[in-house]
Amino acid sequence: MRIHNAEFVTSAADDSGWPSDIRPEIAFAGRSNVGKSSLINNLLNRKGLVKTSAEPGKTRLLNFFLINEKYFFTDLPGYGFARGDKAEIARWKPMIESYLTGRQGLKALVHIVDIRREPDGMETALAEFAANAGLIHILVANKSDKVSKLASAKSVREIEKALGKKPILYSAHTGEGKDVLWKAITPLLHERVTPRHAPEDTE
Numbered sequence: 001m002r003i004h005n006a007e008f009v010t011s012a013a014d015d016s017g018w019p020s021d022i023r024p025e026i027a028f029a030g031r032s033n034v035g036k037s038s039l040i041n042n043l044l045n046r047k048g049l050v051k052t053s054a055e056p057g058k059t060r061l062l063n064f065f066l067i068n069e070k071y072f073f074t075d076l077p078g079y080g081f082a083r084g085d086k087a088e089i090a091r092w093k094p095m096i097e098s099y100l101t102g103r104q105g106l107k108a109l110v111h112i113v114d115i116r117r118e119p120d121g122m123e124t125a126l127a128e129f130a131a132n133a134g135l136i137h138i139l140v141a142n143k144s145d146k147v148s149k150l151a152s153a154k155s156v157r158e159i160e161k162a163l164g165k166k167p168i169l170y171s172a173h174t175g176e177g178k179d180v181l182w183k184a185i186t187p188l189l190h191e192r193v194t195p196r197h198a199p200e201d202t203e
């Protein structure tokens with residue numbers, strides 16, 4: 001897709017801060033430091049649109065970006081920057097979960113993992129949560145430039161085994177995988193926005 005416009009809209013901790021207009025929306029989530037913000041910049045061919053950092057925990061709020069004046073991309077805060085920190089999880093979980101279940105217009109969760117890291121229980125929980133919330137779950141293994149072809153094939157098998165699907169190989173530094181990810185996202189942007197219900201409403 002040709003990106004003629006990409007702009008930051010707002011940051012929010014909860015639904016009172018989400019943009020009020022509803023458009024097709026794609027969210028990007030994953031562990032802290034996996035390269036969520038870098039990947040969004042790479043996907044949009046913008047260098048500094050989304051703030052990135054070598055220090056984990058840079059993105060603390062939900063950040064909304066308006067793309068081509070038509071779609072929202074949301075950069076979600078990462079989890080796991082303070083390993084096992086209960087206060088961190090207590091802040092992160094409701095912020096993400098209420099967004100994933102309640103945000104009208106949200107079509108898909110792009111779940112980003114680090115190619116070098118075997119997925120743990122947090123990753124499985126996020127994938128399951130997205131599916132239960134009725135979202136399309138797109139799995140991406142980022143930082144492919146950091147490993148050899150051989151090591152990356154092995155990691156892909158491990159990630160597939162843990163999370164039940166083959167990830168799209170991506171490098172936010174070289175742009176590997178960009179076309180494949182756009183192919184997965186583009187049709188969703190052209191779908192009609194229909195009301196979503198939290199899982200408990202549908203029973």
Ligand SMILES: Nc1nc2c(ncn2[C@@H]2O[C@H](COP(=O)(O)OP(=O)(O)OP(=O)(O)O)[C@@H](O)[C@H]2O)c(=O)[nH]1
Binds near residue numbers: 031036051058078142
């Ligand atoms: N080699 C390599 N480094 C990457 C890649 N993507 C991101 N990085 C680096 O990883 C670090 C973290 O990147 P961010 O994009 O800030 O990661 P994030 O997931 O948004 O992090 P939080 O906001 O803290 O959750 C930075 O130093 C990036 O330059 C990649 O594909 N390859």
Ligand SMILES: [Mg+2]
Binds near residue numbers: 036038052059075
């Ligand atoms: Mg970030």
